[in-house]
Amino acid sequence: MYDLHDIVEMKKPHPCGTNRWEIIRMGADIKIQCTGCQHIVMLPRREFDKKLKKILEKAEK
Template sequence: MTDKNFEINDVVEMKKAHPCGENRWKIIRMGMDIRIKCQGCDHSVMLPRKEFSKKMKKVLEKGAQ
């Protein structure tokens, strides 16, 4: 399977696209919950870490450290 290691500012692809049609999300907060922001419409969503790990497909771009 693909690399499921993710960090803050990474751009990830989710299994389902956002209703706006975009499937690229940027991780903007990490903790017990992970907040991601849609790269198409800037809508943000907070998911529990376990749910995020299930729904994430792959890391598209690594964030600047």
């Protein structure tokens, strides 16, 4: 399962060419930030679960 500050890969890459996102907020909605261009996207948790491909790096505790 994913957690705050994990690096995840989504099914579709971001238009900037990067497919690495950092989870920066969790709740009913999940806010992710592109590691390439720093663009922020907020998705409902159900939509995020559907679009998530895999977890690339777990955050340090």
